[in-house]
Amino acid sequence: MSTYHSTRGGEEQLQSKQAIRRGLAPDGGLYVSDELDALTIDPASVAGLDYKGTAKLVLSRLLSDYSSGQLDSCLEAAYGEQWSDPAITPLVDLGGNDFVLELFRGPTSAFKDVALQLLPRLMALAGEDGERIMVLTATSGDTGKAALAGFADAPGTGITVFYPQGKVSQIQRLQMVTQEGGNLRVCAVRGNFDDAQSTVKSIFADADLARELGKKASTVLSSANSINVGRLAPQVVYYFRAYGSLMERGVIRPGDSVEFCVPTGNFGDVLAGYYAKMMGLPVARLTVASDRNRVLNDFLTTGVYDRNRPFYITTSPSMDILISSNLERMLYYMADGDTKLIVSLMADLESTGRYQVPEALLTRIRGLFSCGWADEDQVASAISDCWEDRGYLIDPHTACGYHVMAVQTGRDPAVPRVLLSTASPYKFPRVVCQSLGLETPDSDFECMDILAEATNTMPPKALRALENAPVRFQDCIDPGDMSDYVRHAVMQS
Template identity: 65%
Template sequence: MSTFHSTRSSNEELTSKQAIRKGIADDGGLFVTDSLGETKIDIADLAGKTYQQIALRVLSVLLDDYSEEELKQCIDEAYGSQWSDERITPVKPLGSDFVMELFNGPTCAFKDVALQILPRLMARTNEEDGDGEKIMIVTATSGDTGKAALAGFADAPGTGITVFYPQGRVSRVQELQMTTQKGSNVHVCAVEGNFDDAQSAVKEIFADKDLAERLQREHKVRLSSANSINVGRLVPQVVYYFSAYAQLLEQQVINVGDPVDFVVPTGNFGDVLAGYYAKMLGLPVRQLVVASDKNNVLFDFLTTGTYNRQRPFYETISPSMDILISSNLERMLYYMSERDPRMITYLMNDLNEWGAYEVPPELLREIRKVFATGWADEDQVREMIADCWNNNHYVIDPHTACGYFVMQQMPADPQVPRVLLSTASPYKFPRVVNEALGLDSDGTDFECMDELSRKSGTPIPPMLRDLENAEVRFRDCVEVPGMNQYVEECADKL
């Protein structure tokens, strides 16, 4: 059975259930397993398999202490009628390339793929702790994780959830999705600061041993995470890479064993890391292309080997990618450095102390064999939304547009299909999309949605349109130092 330990030490060995329940290691590292890649997934008969069948195959390898029956139950509950497409993550032609839609779930963002199943996985971890312990999910969001986590955990037995988002730095639709969330166990709070401030504070909350002891003693509450720092959030995303390959096989675009490139808009590196996990499990991934916005810290790292967060922070029209500390990079570095926790500790200490670190040149060479990169500025994002519509009659959101731009810059190889991951519905960012397409963008976000639907002939997801008249339940806002106390107050209400 696979065991999990921190990227920064191999002292603690946990099952996947324990790692999912805990969320983050005591030393601040992320949970990894050294058995990743030992078992390969047979791709010979993927064609014709449903998403649910592929999910069972992949998750059985990655979370091997869950029984087949447990995984089947989780998968059936997570990938059912709440999805608007029975393929869950359909792959569609986009000119001579392909796009994989990850936004057909209940909150219209790719985070649904993992956050519909994470609460189910977590609910099956508590049998070891039959003492009535409750889990409080605490998470910071740059826009999409928050709503997807709230939707997944709302009224889930034995859990509560507190979501922090950067005040004024998410789209109006994203904010309303969170602040109108129903459920007796949910809390939403804005933070004066950017996403990195909020995420760093959440990591400090997890590392606060005094707080953990108080919550356990006074409330019988344990903290855990729904960010992709939680391995239970990350591994379900591996499934859609295999699903994409299965669909390309089915469409006779490729034969078994043919390589595929994936172009991934990402800020926190979780979405693209899932593709790297898929490659380690035997999927013929030739290249993973990391697409950034103007906050191009990942581009600089992948081209120079230096990760430097000491740089201007830009608020862009792709807010979910406005991140300077890409947490999941730590997991990739662990595997790429031949699983050396000491090196990871040195690098993360440098990042913490100096705001930067540099990897050895030979490590960068290995990384660049797998990961390519590019980035788009604001004007290029707008141009790409228009270009994609004009040339393909397909509407993309500003995050997907970053990936679309980078894909256009790459030399195409007719032998290797390229799949662009589309991470959110354009209706989550209707004003930006309308501006890019030359449509009316002067009204409310909801009037912009109506205009976009009229002109493009695409349907508005009802869960977004209905936000106009939804009751706002949460108006809390705290400074970063007040986040600890807010979490304690929320635990008190569990």
């Protein structure tokens, strides 16, 4: 049975339900399992499986204390009619041995749906009798809505979402502040995503607050961000499903290598690919695509992680991040579980805003991970080029990856490349319209209509309906007030 412990110490071993319930370890570390290389899956076994079958195969290993029946019921509810494509994550052939894995076919049109339609079901089974779980989430744009949609009116749970004021798209903000449900709160934070995420982490680490909420409200705090292993594990599934799709089409044979290019800011989406590799998937390379906030690109290039730099508001807001939480998990595995090193690196990050990994560790990391980045002009060109050359419409986050793939060198053309498409282009219609040289009015909804007519595509109904949805939440606070906001949300729920 797979067990989990903190990246910063292995003394306490938890089963997956306990790790999901907690979200973040008490010492500030992230939960990891040392048994991934013993949980291997024969790549040939995923051919012919549908998405739920693939998920059952993967998650029965990663979340082994959930019974077969529990997983079946969770998967049935998570991957049903709320998805616009029965394949859940369909694979699109771009030509030239390049493919796009569409991760935006869920109810909120972002890749976060893949995990956040499942996590509430997993969490409901992880809670203790008489206990309520309050989920805290900091979002750079997409996680918030996906978490709200997943947890809305879920029994035994509440959810509070914080987003950076003025630093998400109009559509992303409306998706959150119009969300229906009696167990949720949405609040803007003055600052950027890193301010919100760092404060949420400090709230999790506040032992006095935890005791107060437990005593007065029988409530524990947990996370829907990718720091929670219950968010990460479901993302491993779509790497195996992509591989299965390539086998079913005759593009590869079992055991053949595949490359993945992943637009990411918090490192969770690409970390799931690393988990898949450790579990036996033949991944030749994982390419990390960044926007102008290229802290990950610089780290993978130099071995120095340094958040002491300007923060840019870009056209890919969900990647506007300087503190990449899930990198800690990757460092743990690449360093062969050296918790003392992880503690030292994270202490340096906390005290100085930077750390440097040993040269040997960087060499090992770069044996699997490559990197690249795109500025806003390159993102716009990528959106235009992909439409003109491939007839395929992409959002600005996916465009970061498309650009990085276009300029990538040293590629074996016989090895398929899969680009993870993280959001519908209709979540960012103004950027896409501008990139295609179309008329770009101030209204995102007018832009949707212009984009639909020009490209003969259709916006997701839920996004188009936001124009007339009533706004429910207008709170805006400083980061220093977030703890009191959470306390009030728990006591009032």
